[in-house]
Amino acid sequence: MDVQAWTYLIVGLTFALYIGIAIWSRAGSTKEFYVAGAGVPPLANGMATAADWMSAASFISMAGLISFMGYDGSIYLMGWTGGYVLLALLLAPYLRKFGKFTVPDFVGDRYYSNAARTVAVICAIFVSFTYVAGQMRGVGVVFSRFLEVPINIGILIGMGIVFFYAVLGGMKGITYTQVAQYCVLIFAYMVPAIFISMMVAGTPLPQQGFGSMLTEAYGSGFLLDKLDGLHRELGFTAYTDGSKPMIDVFFITFALMVGTAGLPHVIVRFFTVPKVRDARVSAGWALVFIALLYTTAPAVAAFARYNLINTVSNTQYAELPSWFKTWEGTGLIAWVDKNDDGAVQYVNGKAFAGKPAFIDERGAHDQRLISNEPTDNANELYIDRDIMVLANPEIADLPPWVIALVAAGGLAAALSTAAGLLLVISTSVAHDLIKKQINPDLTEKSEVLIARIAVACAVLVAGYFGINPPGFVAQVVAFAFGLAASSFFPVIIMGIFYKKMNKEGAIAGMLTGIGFTAAYIIYFKFINPAANNADNWFLGISPEGIGTVGMLINFAVSFIVAKITPAPPEDIQELVDSLRYPKGAGDAAMH
Amino acid sequence: MEKGKLQEYWATNLKYLLGLLVVWFVVSYGFGILLAEPLNAIRFPEWTGGGGFKLGFWFAQQGSIYVFVLLIFVYVSLMNRLDKKYDVHED
Numbered sequence: 222m223d224v225q226a227w228t229y230l231i232v233g234l235t236f237a238l239y240i241g242i243a244i245w246s247r248a249g250s251t252k253e254f255y256v257a258g259a260g261v262p263p264l265a266n267g268m269a270t271a272a273d274w275m276s277a278a279s280f281i282s283m284a285g286l287i288s289f290m291g292y293d294g295s296i297y298l299m300g301w302t303g304g305y306v307l308l309a310l311l312l313a314p315y316l317r318k319f320g321k322f323t324v325p326d327f328v329g330d331r332y333y334s335n336a337a338r339t340v341a342v343i344c345a346i347f348v349s350f351t352y353v354a355g356q357m358r359g360v361g362v363v364f365s366r367f368l369e370v371p372i373n374i375g376i377l378i379g380m381g382i383v384f385f386y387a388v389l390g391g392m393k394g395i396t397y398t399q400v401a402q403y404c405v406l407i408f409a410y411m412v413p414a415i416f417i418s419m420m421v422a423g424t425p426l427p428q429q430g431f432g433s434m435l436t437e438a439y440g441s442g443f444l445l446d447k448l449d450g451l452h453r454e455l456g457f458t459a460y461t462d463g464s465k466p467m468i469d470v471f472f473i474t475f476a477l478m479v480g481t482a483g484l485p486h487v488i489v490r491f492f493t494v495p496k497v498r499d500a501r502v503s504a505g506w507a508l509v510f511i512a513l514l515y516t517t518a519p520a521v522a523a524f525a526r527y528n529l530i531n532t533v534s535n536t537q538y539a540e541l542p543s544w545f546k547t548w549e550g551t552g553l554i555a556w557v558d559k560n561d562d563g564a565v566q567y568v569n570g571k572a573f574a575g576k577p578a579f580i581d582e583r584g585a586h587d588q589r590l591i592s593n594e595p596t597d598n599a600n601e602l603y604i605d606r607d608i609m610v611l612a613n614p615e616i617a618d619l620p621p622w623v624i625a626l627v628a629a630g631g632l633a634a635a636l637s638t639a640a641g642l643l644l645v646i647s648t649s650v651a652h653d654l655i656k657k658q659i660n661p662d663l664t665e666k667s668e669v670l671i672a673r674i675a676v677a678c679a680v681l682v683a684g685y686f687g688i689n690p691p692g693f694v695a696q697v698v699a700f701a702f703g704l705a706a707s708s709f710f711p712v713i714i715m716g717i718f719y720k721k722m723n724k725e726g727a728i729a730g731m732l733t734g735i736g737f738t739a740a741y742i743i744y745f746k747f748i749n750p751a752a753n754n755a756d757n758w759f760l761g762i763s764p765e766g767i768g769t770v771g772m773l774i775n776f777a778v779s780f781i782v783a784k785i786t787p788a789p790p791e792d793i794q795e796l797v798d799s800l801r802y803p804k805g806a807g808d809a810a811m812h
Numbered sequence: 813m814e815k816g817k818l819q820e821y822w823a824t825n826l827k828y829l830l831g832l833l834v835v836w837f838v839v840s841y842g843f844g845i846l847l848a849e850p851l852n853a854i855r856f857p858e859w860t861g862g863g864g865f866k867l868g869f870w871f872a873q874q875g876s877i878y879v880f881v882l883l884i885f886v887y888v889s890l891m892n893r894l895d896k897k898y899d900v901h902e903d
Contacts, residue, residue, distance in 0.1 A: 287873075292848075295872035299840045302877045306836050309884040310829055314891075424861060428874060432862030443864030461852065461869040471845050496902045501891060505884035512877050519873040801822050802900035 227625035228367045235405050235629050236382060239636070242401055243386030243394045254391030254669050255322040255648050256492045261396055263499040267506025269399035270490045272406065272637035274301075274481075274507070275514060276352070277359025280406060280634035285609030287522035288529075291452070291460040294522065296470055300477025302508060302515050307482040307710075309504035313491040315717045315800045317500035322492060323645075324485045324709060325653040331716040332724040333793055335658055340731050342653045344708050345485040349642040349649075350683070351701045352486075356639035357687025360632060366551055366611065367628040373688050379636060380684040387640045387647075387676050391669075395640045396493060402633035407513055409630025413614045413623050414517045417524045420617060427520035444527060451530050456569035460526065466755060472766030479772055480702030483709035486641040489648070497803035525609045528616050533565045533602065538586040541565070544615035549589055552579060553605035556588050557595050570598035577603055643683065647675035700742055703764075707734035707771030715779055720797045726783030734775030741767045821898040828890050832883050839879040844872035 222230075252258050261269070279301070287294030319327055325345060329338030357376050364375025386394045414427040421439050422430035435444050448460040458464040465473075481487065490507075491500045532542065538556065548554045555577035556565055563586050573593035582590045611631065614624045651672035656663050663671075708731050715722040715730075742764045745753040755761050762770065788794075799805070843851060848868030856865045865874075895901035 292869055292872060295844060295869075298873050299844055299876050302880050303836065303840055306832075306880050306883050310832060310887055429860070429862050432856060432860075432865035432870070434864070445864040445866075445869075461866055467845060471841060474840070474845065498888075498892060498895070498902060501884075501888045505881065505888055508881050508884055512881050516874055516877055798818065801825075802818065802898070803895055803902050804900040805902075 222621065224621040224624050225367070225369065227622045228628050231622070231625045231629045232368070232632060235401075235633065238401055239382060239386060239398045242398045243390045246390050246393045246397045251322075251652075251665050251668050251672070253393050254672055255644075255652065256489070257391075257393040257396045259320075259493055259495055261493040261495075263494055263503035264506050265396070265400050266490060266494050266499070266503040267508075268403040268510055269396045269493075270487065270503065270507035271510035271514075272399040272403035272633070273490060273641035274487055274511060274638070275406065275634055276638035277356050277631060277635035279514065279518075280410065281359060281362075281610050281631050282607050283610075284518040284521040284525065284613075285606035287519055288526045288609050289606050290463075291448075291458065291526075292463040293465045293470065294519065295463075296465075296473045296477065298515055298519060300474045301481055302511060303474070303478040304481025305504055305508040305511070307478060308487070308491070309501055309508075311717070312482060312488065312713055313500040313504050314497045314803065316488060316713070317491050317494065317497050318800050318803060320492070322489075322652055323648050324488050324713070325649060326657075327716065328709075328712060328727070329653070329657065331793065331796065332712075332722075332727045333790065334724040334728065337712075337724055337728050337731070338653060338657065340728065340735075341709070341712075342649045344704055344735070345649045345653075346646055348484065348701045348704055349486060349645045350686070353639050353642040353646075353679075353683040354686035356635045356642070357683050359635040360639075361687060362607070363611075363628050363631040363635070367625070376684055376687040379632070379639075380680050380687075383636055383640050383643065384677065384680045387643050387680070388673050391672065391676075392489075392493060392644055395644055398640065399637045402637040403510060405633040406630040406637075407510070409626045409633070410514050410517060410521075412626060413617070413619055414521050414524075416619050416623065417528075417613065417617045418520065421524050421527070427524075428516045431520040431523040439527075439531075444523060448523060448527055448530075451527075451534075455530070455534070455567065460523070466761050468761050469755070469758075469763050469766055472762045472769045474766075476706045476766050476768035476772075477702055479710045480706040480768055483705035483713070484701075485649075485705075485709065486638075486645045488709075488713075489645060490641075521610065521613060525613050525616065528613075529604075529609075530567065532616065534567045535564050537564050538588055539563070542616075542618075544612055547615070548608055548612055552577060553608045555579070555591055555603040557591065557593075557601050557603075558584065558586065558588070559595055559599070559601050561585075565602055566599050567602045568598070568600045570600040571596055572598075572600045572603045639683065643676055643679045646679040647672050650675040700739070703738040703742055703768030703771060704735060706768030707738040707775050711772055711775040711779065715776070717797065717800055719780075719783075720794050721783060721788050722779060723783050723786055723789040725786040726779040726781075729782040730775040730779030733778045734771045737774050738768050738771030741771075817898060821894065821900060824894055825891070828887065828894075832887055835879065836883055839871060840876040843868065844876050848872060 283297055325338050325341035328341040360379035361372035361375040364370050365372040386398050415425050418427040418430035419425055422433040423436045424430045424433055431444055445461055452460050494500050494503050557572055573595050577591045578593055579589050580592050584590050651668055656668050712727050712731055745764045851868035852866040854867040856862045
């Protein structure tokens with residue numbers, strides 16, 4: 222069987238599995254719809270959290286990014302795992318004890334204020350939409366490359382699947398499909414990684430392999446030393462050294478960590494377990510499952526980088542392997558023969574400005590020609606970072622079923638994250654806005670109905686953004702983390718750890734934190750992108766890392782305002798006391 | 813539950829949190845970022861099969877993540893014991 226037949230088979234089987242699970246786990250009540258009846262075992266919740274968290278970006282893009290960034294890629298590895306320590310220690314157990322459905326629920330009740338609740342709802346919806354558009358796009362890319370359907374049809378199929386199990390099953394359906402999706406995605410990630418590690422480094426453990434000696438077929442000496450050497454030769458910074466300033470690495474990592482801990486679709490997963498104790502341990506399981514992929518990713522990155530440089534550097538175009546031409550066909554690789562020698566020169570620098578604009582002609586070596594003006598450096602190769610994971614099995618010449626598996630894994634990663642986000646959006650609308658603010662007399666039945674309609678609308682909007690991606694999707698990802706870091710994280714932490722924090726402090730803190738972070742990002746990303754470089758940044762901190770400063774501002778402002786305004790009412794202080802010990806959490810989710 | 817006991821329980825919890833978060837900070841921001849350069853002078857011993865790893869780089873891309881996982885499970889076990897001791901555990 223060829224790759225395409227395998228892909229249809231494996232993707233088809235996994236989709237049938239997801240639909241089967243959705244039918245089996247239909248939700249009846251609001252509690253089932255929002256928090257899966259708070260009856261998910263901690264291990265299963267850990268898996269679901271891992272699938273929820275690891276998006277198309279983690280699965281498809283991250284190893285590629287690290288591959289090109291080397292040491293600097295550590296910001297993602299540490300930033301997107303370290304937040305789980307904060308979640309397990311500082312947030313999850315107390316929020317589970319609180320025992321309602323959503324993050325805005327906590328903010329609204331703890332700060333006895335609907336204004337605070339509304340700010341939280343808006344942040345939750347904004348953060349989730351930012352994220353979900355990217356997932357739908359990921360679904361489309363995988364479909365178009367592996368099943369050769371147009372991107373838009375791919376997105377429609379993806380929408381249909383998510384629509385089916387999210388609308389039908391709510392959180393319950395989503396949770397159990399996510400468990401299945403985790404298994405698919407981790408298997409799909411590990412199999413090629415283990416294969417490649419065996420080939421390149423002679424060990425089945427990729428985590429060890431990228432620090433090992435190369436096998437004879439691939440060279441001699443340590444892989445990382447070889448990479449450092451190649452990088453220097455070609456004019457890049459050594460792979461194991463960074464080129465970002467240390468302060469920026471520090472602040473970006475911190476913003477990603479606290480942002481992770483403040484993302485509503487991650488936090489809500491800890492409302493679904495039966496006990497406070499389970500919330501703690503399921504954060505631990507979640508990180509185990511995430512760490513499996515996150516410790517493999519840097520190995521995949523290093524192998525891919527080494528294979529890429531070795532395969533393309535100074536190779537005649539005519540002798541390049543077929544994957545090069547396949548991906549050139551999709552427009553994600555482009556080559557300009559600046560010195561007319563027919564070989565690919567790959568060195569530091571951009572081959573041309575911007576993305577390749579292909580024209581309908583072939584060059585002297587049958588390469589696709591582009592209309593971009595070449596730059597005057599020696600680099601001739603444009604390569605999209607996103608293809609590294611998807612192309613890796615082909616670069617390493619693995620069997621077709623492995624390539625098909627990677628396609629199914631990418632889809633599982635994108636769909637599971639999209640479903641989690643869509644649920645947050647619908648809960649925010651049905652529960653936090655309509656039930657809590659507009660019509661408190663709503664019956665449970667109509668609330669579930671509204672939640673279902675809200676999911677359906679959210680799927681449509683997300684699909685629209687997937688088909689017509691706003692040009693700013695990449696830029697707004699910094700937003701999602703910056704906003705979560707500068708709004709939710711501080712406000713929840715203070716709600717638990719500082720009994721005297723009042724609504725005036727919390728609202729003032731959220732507004733200044735978000736205001737500062739948003740203003741900084743909007744200025745550098747939209748108003749004056751030309752100035753977006755280290756010379757103009759505040760203390761050398763890029764917009765990606767500014768959420769850390771926003772968080773500090775939030776903490777400081779809340780603290781000062783709380784000192785000069787009246788303390789919160791007695792019953793709120795008692796509520797905070799009750800959050801601090803587990804006893805009595807059992808059925809608190811009823812309200 | 814009486815107030816004094818609860819405060820004692822909470823103070824112990826905070827003590828655990830502080831200790832674990834110090835480790836959290838040191839392995840990631842300390843070893844992985846601030847001290848990465850000096851640590852990169854040290855390598856893994858050859859017998860581990862990972863002799864290509866410089867220590868600072870390894871902490872940034874591997875070690876910190878392993879420690880993160882450990883930290884959570886240490887906290888879980890500390891708190892399960894503490895909950896029992898102060899009789900605030902569930903069921």
